[in-house]
Amino acid sequence: MSFTKINASAATLSKNRTEDSISHISGMCATCVDGCIGMCEIGKSAYRGAEMIYPQPFGIITTASEKDYPVDYSHLTILGTAIGAHGIEEDSDKAIFPNVNLERPIGREREITASLPFVIAAMGSTKVASINWDGLATGAALSGVPMAIGENVVGMDMQAEIRKGRVLKSPEL
Ligand code: SF4
Incomplete structure (x- = not known):
């Protein structure tokens, strides 16, 4: 069985000529x-x-x-338990969702603490990023989670000013 994708996708607006007969090694x-x-x-x-x-x-x-990956989260069943409590008193008035501490320090030498254990993935240099940046960044700030900046946002910003390798201005950032 091959996990190679065929050389055609709606994402690239491409098709195989013999759609019902495709070599799965080459696609x-x-x-x-x-x-x-x-x-x-x-x-x-x-x-x-x-x-x-x-x-x-x-x-x-x-x-x-x-791509069809051979293993994904749908293949796993996580069986939880409702008996006892860890990290908090065994008291149903105290062991409640708002009292769960999900803070996580990140960073090796200079730690910062995220309120929740996730990072909003890097938004790139497209209109999708610039249109949605304000809402995502506001949500991230309110939730106390980091948001990564796409590596090419400034490079693609036509209004960007870069002098001696330093970004002076980038309205899209
Ligand atoms: S015949 Fe060759 S070039 Fe044409 S769609 Fe098939 S693989 Fe691609």
Whole structure:
């Protein structure tokens, strides 16, 4: 069994020519024919080049993997227990959700404490990030959790001012 994805996806607006007969090792059609207009990712990238790197329509989407991983969380069942209490008194008036401490220090040399054990993933340099930044950042601040900044936000900001390797201004940041 192969976990390789075929060379076609709605994400890249591509298709295999022989949709019902595909080599699962390469993801190509069982018969790759001379003269095919190249609807698959391999064919399309040959003449559309760098356009095929990004899922489409670029700039207004967020993306996820289509790959079938051999193990995911749906294969696990976590059986909890309602007996006893850990880290708090065995008292149903005290062992309640608001009294659970989920704080987590992060960082190696200079720790900061997150109120909840998660980080909002890095938003990149697209319109999705700039449109949603205020709401996400406000929510993160109110919840006390870190929010990562995409590595290329400033690089893609047309209004950014960078002098001697330092960011002076970046309205999209
Ligand atoms: S280029 Fe080859 S593999 Fe791609 S769609 Fe055409 S026939 Fe199939």
